[in-house]
Amino acid sequence: MKENNHIVVVGTSAGGMKALIALVEQLPKNFPAPLLIVQHISSDATGEALLSELNKIGKLICVHAKQGEQIKAGHIYLAPSDNHLMIEENGSVLITKGAQENRSRPAIDPLFRSAATSFGSRTIGILLTGYLDDGTSGLIAIQRCGGICIVQDPADADYPDMPKNALNQMKPDYCVPIAEMGGILSVLISEKPKKQTPIPEDIIKEVKIAKRVLSDLPAVNSLGEQVPFNCPGCGGVLWKMNEGSDLRYRCHTGHAYTAAALLAEQTMKIEETMWTALRMFEERKNLLTTMAQDQKGAVAQSANERAKMSQVHIDRIRAILLSNDNSSATDSPV
Incomplete structure (x- = not known):
């Protein structure tokens, strides 16, 4: 890529397909910058549905990013499932099986940070609809490196959590509905980038960790x-x-987490542990009940009492599992 060319990085999750189609439809065929996109998808998904829909628009070439390829203007590069998508300083793609960030792989923050350290003030970051708060620290990194940040207006998002969390932590350059983003991008990429500021050392280290270099x-x-x-x-x-x-x-x-993502992951682990404990107590009760039926005297009486106590524990664990804990909501891949 030429020295003055911009790079556009986009992050989204739930509701992302609809949002990305609406964004890409606004871009001209000769769009003079590459778009790199991370949408949260499950590890067993192929991502072919989104790829197909974006190619149907027929303006920009959309492909799954491949290790080592050079990014080109007018092309869209999608993160492959179960891999982080990152960008090197020379404009080549890095695909890595690095640790999950914010419970996701691909995650938005690694892409945003790598773009910020590689392209600095030439980076334009866009955060769209989704749950929780992946993408916020990546946007902050882009801003700290001199780039431009665009956040979808939460009122315009099908799932406003990600835009809302970003707005709670930073002041983006633009907070607009998707319908306005195409025009803003056309203006931004036609302008000369701001003078490059030094890249903060902590962002460089986080990128190296995500690349598995450090x-x-x-x-x-x-x-x-x-x-x-x-x-x-x-x-x-x-x-x-x-x-x-x-x-x-x-x-x-x-592994990296925002506080919300860490709490959600801890909640999931607790739930898994409690289901295991419930199964073990039920097995214990069943064994003790069998012993009480097959034995006589004090042995049978002891087994029966212990079976009743196991049932008390079962009822307590089941009550906890059935309680309505809003913090257990997860970011479902879409």
């Missing part, structure tokens, strides 16, 4: 301080990040 304790120690709870992804120590107003956490193997 994964050691001193690197993470320099980014924050240890906290008294573990990474639900690998069981390792977590560090609270120092930079930014939003609460974020990292482990040295690469």
